[in-house]
Amino acid sequence: MKTCLVVDDSRVIRKVSRRILEDLGFEVAEASDGLEALAWCSAVMPDAILLDWRMPLMDGMEFLHRLRAEPGGATPKVIFCTVENEIERIREALDAGADEFIMKPFDGGIVAGKLCYLGLAA
Amino acid sequence: MIPPSDLAYIAALCLERAGLRVDTERSYLIESRMAPVARREGYESADAFIAALRNRRDERQGWAAVEAMALPEPEFFRDHTVFEHLLGQVLPDLARARGGEPVRVWHTACGTGQEVYSLAMMLADTQGLEARVELFASDLSERALEKAQAGLYSQFEVQRGLPARMLVRHFEKVGESFVLSPRVRQMVRWRRVNLMDDLGGGGQFDLVLCRGLLGQLAPQAHDRVLGQLTAALAPGGRLVLGAKDRPGETLARVGPCLYGDRGAVRSAA
Incomplete structure (x- = not known):
């Protein structure tokens, strides 16, 4: 079973994302900020990471930089999922090593489309 | 609200x-x-x-x-492998076969433009092919065509099927919407066409796309539209249908969602 780590400081968003991902056949883990997410990843790298940008303690961008520097950290497909919706921000995320970008609000169709494009869902 | x-x-x-x-x-x-x-x-x-x-x-x-x-929700790159096949093989083959002449592509029932622009963006990103291909798009609805021509999509619409890298490369944000670059918009010529009307002429297009319309039509309309689409194909031309469309016995399948005139395919084989 493919695994996805949902990183978001909002419990509501984590719950919504979990439901969507489980419907797509993913096993889901949750983290509420970048630090907690890094701890997850050092134990076991997920196949995909749905990553919020603005979070306390460690934000999504810093998490991404640290993740990509970890051994095996190039493997997970990272999809930013954030209220940021300026083209410049999206470019910045992709340049930093994100694979895809979702602008909130989102729905199941958008998440499924991105995962399908990344080869992680049918 | x-x-x-x-x-x-x-x-x-x-x-x-x-x-x-x-x-x-x-x-x-x-x-x-x-x-x-x-x-x-x-x-x-x-x-x-x-x-x-x-x-x-x-x-x-x-x-x-x-x-x-x-109605199906419009999406960029619906069945994206079909687009990869068109860009990777079908269009280069057609360009070669046409010599110096442009390859003429007709996107029928184009709706609000997501699919024809998908093709246009891929062409814009492919060295050497953009100048060889002419894109024509038509729809029954004037309102859909107006929206398509404007190339203006909501945040929800640009997230349906469009990879983020394509969004960054080809769109700009205007207020809360996203607008496609003039360069890509100008690659497409638009016209209102009812596929049930007598289209005359015929045989002018190397590639005709009609994805997902046939399944929505009543049987008589289905056969008439399919006949018109086939008649619009130039010799050696190709018809692209939706993944669930079935053309029956009239055409030969030559690739994923891709069909050729039965007689022409047989004589070439």
Whole structure:
């Protein structure tokens, strides 16, 4: 079973994302900020990471930089999922090593489309 | 804003009449589908139309609402492997076969333009091919064509099927919407066409796309439209249909969702 780590400081968003991902056949883990997410990843790298940008303690961008520097950290497909919706921000995320970008609000169709494009869902 | 109870009413109506599952959280979709029906029925907004529908339970208007919700949601790069095959093989082959002449592509039933622009963006990103291909697009609906020509999409629309890298490369943000670059928009020429009309001429296009329309047509219309699409193909031309469209016996399948004139394919083999 493919695994996805949902990183978001909002419990509501984590719950919504979990439901969507489980419907797509993913096993889901949750983290509420970048630090907690890094701890997850050092134990076991997920196949995909749905990553919020603005979070306390460690934000999504810093998490991404640290993740990509970890051994095996190039493997997970990272999809930013954030209220940021300026083209410049999206470019910045992709340049930093994100694979895809979702602008909130989102729905199941958008998440499924991105995962399908990344080869992680049918 | 459509009140939640009205969204739920539309969802229940779609479920009851057509077994359709409509997500009430996607109010933008319900709103965008109901707005044209509301205008056609003489209401000033989708909200007013649904409120009246709930009150009066008009049979015909109820069906109009259900039919509008049943249309497939437009997407960029629907079945993206088909687009990769077109760019990687079909169009280069056609360009070679045409020598110095441009390859003429007709995207029928183009709706609000997501698919023809998908092709246009891929062409713009492929060295040497852009100048060799001419894109024509048509639809029955003037309103859809106006939106397509503007190349202006909501945040929800640009997230359907469009990879983020393509968004960054080809779109700019204008207010809360995203607008396609003039360079890509100018690659497409638009015209209103009813595929049931006598189209005359014929044989002018190397590639004709008609994805997902045939399945929605009544049997007589299906055969007439398919006949017109086939007649529009130049010798050696190719027809691209939707993954669920079935052309019957008239055409030979030559690739994923890809068909050629039966006689021409046989004589070339």
